[in-house]
Amino acid sequence: MxxxxxxxxxxxxxxxxSLLQTYLAEGxxxxxxxxQNGNEGTLTETCATGKFSYVNIxxxxxxxxxxxxxxxxxxxxxxATNGCTIVSPGIRYCQSKGIKxxxxxxxxxxxxxxxxxxxxxxVSRYLWNNFxxxxxxxxxxxxxxxxxxxxxxxxxxxxxxDDLTRYLKAYCKKVYLTGAPQCPFPDNFLGGALNTRLFDxxxxxxxNNPPCQYTTGNTSDIxxxxxxxxxxxxxxxxxxxxxxxxxxxxxxFIPADVLTSEILPVISKSAKYGGVMLWSKxxxxxxxxxxxIKSSV
Numbered sequence: 004m005x006x007x008x009x010x011x012x013x014x015x016x017x018x019x020x021s022l023l024q025t026y027l028a029e030g031x032x033x034x035x036x037x038x039q040n041g042n043e044g045t046l047t048e049t050c051a052t053g054k055f056s057y058v059n060i061x062x063x064x065x066x067x068x069x070x071x072x073x074x075x076x077x078x079x080x081x082x083a084t085n086g087c088t089i090v091s092p093g094i095r096y097c098q099s100k101g102i103k104x105x106x107x108x109x110x111x112x113x114x115x116x117x118x119x120x121x122x123x124x125x126v127s128r129y130l131w132n133n134f135x136x137x138x139x140x141x142x143x144x145x146x147x148x149x150x151x152x153x154x155x156x157x158x159x160x161x162x163x164x165d166d167l168t169r170y171l172k173a174y175c176k177k178v179y180l181t182g183a184p185q186c187p188f189p190d191n192f193l194g195g196a197l198n199t200r201l202f203d204x205x206x207x208x209x210x211n212n213p214p215c216q217y218t219t220g221n222t223s224d225i226x227x228x229x230x231x232x233x234x235x236x237x238x239x240x241x242x243x244x245x246x247x248x249x250x251x252x253x254x255x256f257i258p259a260d261v262l263t264s265e266i267l268p269v270i271s272k273s274a275k276y277g278g279v280m281l282w283s284k285x286x287x288x289x290x291x292x293x294x295x296i297k298s299s300v
Contacts, residue, residue, distance in 0.1 A: 033281060038059075064113025209244055
């Protein structure tokens with residue numbers, strides 16, 4: 004009898020070893036925002052670096068309230084002449100490398116808001132048909148299908164983002180929903196949306212907010228805020244959002260040696276830990292920040 008049990012037992016053991024290896028390989032990753040500086044290289048070049056697991060294309064910064072949606076990719080392309088369809092091959096290349104690519108909606112500059120639940124539904128339909136799995140004759144980034152939508156809501160009203168979240172997820176469960184709330188908890192704009200428990204990844208902006216960010220010689224505020232977010236928000240993974248260079252934000256830059264020695268060893272113990280988010284690809288090019296931290300993430 005004992006001999007007969009060896010094969011199933013071995014298969015079970017191999018299964019759990021494989022499961023453990025998958026979990027460990029997943030580890031932490033780096034997310035980056037791309038699109039707001041024409042001097043940061045193409046999307047293909049960004050993914051070819053091998054540094055990033057997630058790329059947020061920034062930004063669709065005009066939508067809602069009856070407006071004709073507009074994408075703004077700074078110096079990369081001109082959407083007015085349908086020029087941003089050149090991004091499609093880059094999206095496909097990134098995805099071929101296992102990198103998730105999201106469209107980030109919102110941003111610090113723009114004209115966007117949701118006027119009603121019906122407006123949220125209209126915007127969800129637009130996003131689905133023009134960037135995700137739907138069909139449209141006017142897809143701004145071409146025919147490539149993005150993995151999901153990133154919410155970087157920093158302006159306007161805080162109403163109906165939860166409705167937009169539900170409508171998007173209703174189209175397809177495989178659509179990734181990610182968000183970039185500010186670190187003061189709860190976030191003024193995304194608090195309601197995050198409460199839907201439908202977000203996959205949340206990269207909290209631990210910068211430009213002194214009460215919950217790193218300041219020289221003080222890691223307690225950011226670690227306390229991290230604990231608040233990871234114990235309060237239901238998302239698959241939470242990321243530490245940081246500026247990739249001192250010039251990338253008004254405040255909150257963390258020297259790489261401090262991050263790798265004093266902060267990552269603490270936060271990576273969290274079951275919700277997903278890695279680090281950087282603003283932005285351009286500033287990372289200037290500083291080499293991702294190269295300095297990647298092995299510790």
